[in-house]
Amino acid sequence: MGSIGNGNGNGNGNAVRFNGPIPAARRLRQMLSDPRKAVFAPGVYDGISARVALAQGYDCLYMTGAGTSMSCLGMPDLGLANGTDMVRNAGIIASLDPSIPVIADADMGYGGTLNVANTVRQYARAGVAGLHIEDQVVAKRCGHLAGKTLISREEYANHIRAACKARDEGTDIVVIARSDARNAEGGGFEESVARLRLAAEIGADALFFEALAGVDECKEAIKLLPRNIPVLINIIAGGKTPVISFDEAQQIGFRIVIWPFVGLEAAVPGLENAYRILKKTGKPPAEPTPMGPAGLFDVCGLQDLMAFDAAVGGSAFSSGV
């Protein structure tokens, strides 16, 4: 069982071995080991959204799977992004600042127990600090949509066991068990509680109760789930869960707060507006003041890259850009 805060995987003889703990995962475990503080993780969906969020000084990021599907494939969150799409995006985001832990959506682990274990290994190798695995079928959908189908409790238990066993091969990656039972066919509040308790017994490091409906239900969930294990709340405007602030979530007892769509909700109207104005006027919008290529590239680390080149004796940028 991966215990929050110890920073060690407990290797198992036959398994694939890694060279040592992943710093970002260890950092996330440290953050989760302080019961007085919740982890604040804004959603990012690609390299530039991660850059913009990092510049604001967050100490953790959340890679949204829905956002990955939309930004990388132009598709809604209907299980169309596969493991390869997801691990690639997660690796890009996690590599931008390896000292800042990234919690990444890993959907249902993309198949059976072997796929789940492989997903955990690949995310760990990509530098992801934590990931969540849910109990929907492979043809999944966003947790806040109707018509979700669950795998059985037994199968879910096997998947969480597989994720924990892969984690224990020597990485510190934080395994977050998610249950979508609350608003799925044949599920319900009690079923989510039962599944998350089971996941905690198996060895999950944290729990994600998807689609909690209402503040009272949030409080009830915290009361019913094991005290010694962090619980994540997923806040989406227009979703099932009430939009509460970080402080309110923390007060209720949540230990990880994610806002998957905060960046996308800002970006999409901005893009729509810019493309509309360009089409209508034949010119890009004058407001906000265009940043220009260097300004945009600065957001993506241009200055650091130029400094790196100079530090190793290069002159590629000696007369500026």
Ligand SMILES: C[C@](O)(C(=O)O)[C@H](CC(=O)O)C(=O)O
């Ligand atoms: C958290 C989530 O898995 C995500 O991809 O960000 C989604 C968000 C969404 O599609 O509303 C989920 O809640 O299923």
